[in-house]
Amino acid sequence: MKQGTINFIFKTADDSFIFGHRNSEWTGLGPFIEEDIAFASMAQDKIGHAWVLYKMLNEHAGLDDAEKLAFYRDINDFRCAHLLELPNGEYDFSLVRHFLFDEAEFLRYDLLLNSSFAPLAHMAKKFKGELKYHTMHAESFLIQLGQGNADSNTRMQKALEAAFPYALGLFESYEGENEVIADAVFPGEEILKNKWLERIAPIIEQANLKMPDLSTQPVFGGRQKQHTEHFAPMMHEMREVSSTDPNATW
Amino acid sequence: MLLERVNEVLSTIYDPEIPALSVIDLGMITAVVPNGDDSVVVHMIPTYAACPATSFIQKMIKEQLQEKLTDVHCEVVVDTDIHWNTNRISELGKQRLKEAGIAPPPKVTSEVDREMLLGIPCPRCGGVNTFLQIPFGYTLCRAIHFCKDCNQSFEQFKPVAND
Incomplete structure (x- = not known):
């Protein structure tokens, strides 16, 4: 597998993994029990998608197994967009972020239907098929x-303004993107961005x-492995169990 | 003969999250391949990519087959070529879902859209004066609806497409 494709799969998997968390x-x-259930279900789907993608890197590029890539990889090697690592904040921000990201995810996989890989x-x-329910929600x-x-509208508008520059950062180019486009693995972030705006x-x-x-x-940087101040503490929390007992099973 | 014996066992292995349905009812079995009279390979697929029960069900199938067919060597493999979707649920499976109080999924011909989740018949009273409360439920495969005829919420096995 070429390095560009590996980078593409890594960033896509990292987005799902971090957002799942x-x-x-x-x-x-x-804010009410059904929303609790919805976010927990979506978390399960996202982490499942990340797992499948990490597994792909293991099976097709000979990298570590999925568990190791998720829980033991150097945190300076993660390529998730800043949008996904930001703290949840208020419900309005979480909801708008979920909307902006999942619409892009849905279109990303729609374009990937024609991937040469x-x-x-x-x-x-x-x-x-699974993401359809995320965008619907x-x-x-x-x-x-x-x-x-007026209050809910103002809050949603404010959240949208706050999340938008970060959402544009989803489409940041990454090392090897030209190769990925030339090989028809993925048509490119710019094309995805335009489809997303239309949608x-x-x-x-x-x-x-x-x-x-x-x-x-x-807001760029995530694809170049640079992260916000919120990233390291989150990774520390996610890895608390695995770092305490690397051989734990559950 | 061997095929029938294997299928008979499979039809008594239930999904841990929806105990009303067997792995056959759910359409999780993609092939049963006998090799002579004393060996068989069962091919299965997960429902959701993130289904936490996949390896558990795989283990359960192997154990049950081994226990009930002591003279047969059994293997269970996860099929990666075929994707599960809700059209794979059998008619009997749909009937059983309804009896368990879960509305069965409508048949999906293309992409799932919001229209498909409106007016789902209530499994309790049969009324269609219902609306979707939330497209997620207590397990990944379910959604929660509300019936205005009997004033109660109910669960639906939500339709999932894969192309």
Whole structure:
């Protein structure tokens, strides 16, 4: 497997893994019980998707097994976008982040259906079917709260403005992207970004929200393995059990 | 003969998360391949990519087959070529879901959309005056709906497509 493809799979897996963990932090804290369940279920799906992708790196690129890549890899080697490592904040921010990310995820796997790398094309089908429920969940609450009252609309708009520069950072280029595009493994982040903008605009409008300024400077760095101050403490927490007892089984 | 014996055992192995359904009802078995009279390989697929029960079910199938067919060597492998979707659930499986109080999934012909989750018949009273409360439930495969006829929420085995 070429290095560009490895990088592509790593960043996609890291996004799912880290966001899965953030979603799981809503367990027991959701604004109502169904939201608790929703975020916990989505966390399970995300971590499952990361597991499948890490396994792909193990089977096709001869890297460590999935568990090791997730729990023992040097944290300076993670390539998740900053959007996903930010703390959950208030429910409005978590919801908007979930909307912005999952719409991009859904489209990413839609494009991957035609990937020249067969294992990715194969998994994309399955992931897409599952992600459909994530976007459905995000859209239904974004629209309900955006259309709700002045307070909920203001909060959603504020969250959207705050999350947007980070969401643009999802499409940051990474080492080897040209090769990935040339080999038809993935058509490229720029194409994904344009499809994403086309897809989210009418939903944002339906929610009575305003599309943030598209000339906003994106927050880049994640794909270059640079992270926010929130990343290391989160990884420390995630690895507390495995670092205490590396041979623990559960 | 061997095939029938294996299928008979498989139809008594239930999903730990939905005990009303066997692995056959759920469509988790993709092939049963006998080798002579005393050896068989069972091919299975997980429902969700993140289904935590996959390796547990794999182990359970092997143990049950080994216990009930003492004269047969059994292997259980996870099939990576075929994706599970809810159309794989048998008619009997759908009936059993309903009896367990879980609305069965409608047939999926293309992508799942929100329309498909509206007006799902209530498994309790049969009313269609229902709405989707949340597309997630107590396990990955379920959604929660509310029935305005009997004023109670109910679960649905939600439709999942894979292309």
